[in-house]
Amino acid sequence: MKISINQAAKYEGQQVTIGCWLLQKRGSGKIQFLQLRDGTGFMQGIVVKENDADLFEKAKGLTQETSMYVSGTIKADDRSDFGYEMEVDGIEVIHASEGYPITPKAHGPEFLMDNRHLWLRSKKQHAVMNIRNQIIKSTHDFFFENGYKKIDPPILTSSSPEGTTELFHTKYFDEDAYLSQSGQLYAEAAAMAHGKVFSFGPTFRAEKSKTRRHLIEFWMIEPEMAFYKHEDSLEVQEQYVEYLVQQVLEHCRLDLGILDRDTSVLEKIRAPFPRITYTEAVELLQEKGFDDIEWGEDFGAPHETEIANHFDKPVFITNYPKEIKSFYMEENPEDPRTVLCADLIAPEGYGEIIGGSERIHDYDTLKQKIEESGLGLEAYEWYLDLRRYGSVPHSGFGLGLERTVAWLSGVQHVRETAPFPRLLNRLYP
Known part of the structure; x- marks a missing residue:
């Protein structure tokens, strides 16, 4: 048999x-x-x-x-x-296999990445992919069980949701096109049709970064929810992350053991998660001796790690300055300098795993923001239509799959969390 x-x-x-x-x-x-x-x-x-x-x-x-x-x-x-x-x-x-290159002795990361097609066979890499697979399954289970519909945004787009220059440009016959940075704008359109939706697909950032947290191509889970305010979205994020952690603990114990993951850290991940405003975070960092950070500047990896070290579970940093966030975020009525947004920072130095916000739902405000960002109204006419015809308050967020896999599995570099990672200067195999 x-x-x-x-x-x-x-x-x-x-x-x-x-x-x-x-x-x-x-x-x-x-x-x-x-x-x-x-x-x-x-x-x-x-x-x-x-x-x-x-x-x-x-x-x-x-x-x-x-x-x-x-x-x-x-x-x-x-x-x-x-x-x-x-x-x-x-x-x-x-x-009979002869001369297999990855022997039981130690190998350097570049050698292993050159042989990624074979490195996947190793026990630890197999365990990481099992955890990734469980997160993918649990993501579908969570959103389907909570009444969300999956939608698939295009990978080729005519505009940038993030308003940056970090785009991969290509030609779409005789037009300019870009590889998608995010499915968010299209998910917003789908939310106006279906109420609660989520997308799950590849995204691309032409960001010349070599840190252990960055990939050029990565997968994002991006829910959008009509009639959800910012606070409602934070609750969904807490429930979703808690669910992912508990599902991995339940179904991937053997894999976590192979990776020598300290599961006691993960067992404490229960909602609600602590929250700290951006302003409070800046003050905290300055008290800790981070003289390089001033109000209005974005946080780097050392800043996020220092903040995360104060908590034994993920922490929300809320209400960032509007100047360092995307054009579509709703202004914070309690402090017009900031927007209704939050980044969820994972413990143990894994950094931001979720970014989310309440979206601007007023037509005139959004139009002004697009103009101020220098993005050009023509490419965003369809996005403005969502505010012309029956606009409602709505919110959403994006979770990076590879960073989440890295955190839950305990590996130190996201290159181990994608089957065939795309890194700066690495397109092989």
Whole structure:
């Protein structure tokens, strides 16, 4: 009977066959321990010489990443985190791998990134992708269960939602076009049709940054909600992030263990999250000796980390100055210098994972903001239509998938959180 490794518990004591690869092996003169992987998990196979000398010699000659069918009996194994192993009585080699470049010794990050197509096979990278997959599944579950509809904004756009020059330009036949920075504006249009929506897709930033938090291509989850004020949106963000964390804890314990993730930190992630205004954050930083920050300036990674260190869970920084935020954000009535927005900062130095705001819903105000930003009204006529015809208060946010994966898995660089990351000066493989 052919099974996968993740089904082993159902077949304890039974004879089965698994299609797999040899991750690595170790052994002695009497026994070979084969570390097997099949894409669903990792399991040890045991080959004992006194049971079958020919099979033992065959196992002894296996090379790293050789593909094969391995047959044997599933046994419980309390010493293993997985809980089961196979007593092997048959090996059928499919393809003998020779000279596999990623050996068990240590390798530098550039070498590993050059071989990303193979590095994905490693135990830790497999665990990171499992966590990413769970976050993707849990995202769909959360929004579908709460009455949201998924919409798919275009990747090719004629304008910039963020109003920056960090755009990838291309030609759309005889017109200028850009790779999308965000699906937000289109999600707003869909919210006016469906009430509550979310998009989940790739976004691109031509930002020449080499920090551990930045990718050129990354995935964003972007809900938009009609009739939701800023405070309503913050509550959704809290519920969503808490849900993601608890789902990863429930379904990815083995993966978190492989990554040596301190789960006690994640277990404390429960709503509500603490909040601090931008103004309070500046004062706090200045008290902590950050003389480089003044009111009106944006925060960098050291500033966000210092703020996050005061809390044992994610923290909202609210009401940023309007000059450093996007044109579409609603003015804060209690302080016209600021807007109704918030960034959610993850603990442990992982930085901003969510940016959100209440959107301007007044036609004249939005038109003025577009003009002041120098964006040109023509490209935004359709966006202004949303304010011409039945405008309502509405809010939304965007969560960066890769930064969230990095935080929950505990890896230090976002390059490990995308299957094939696109970084500055890296387009291969």
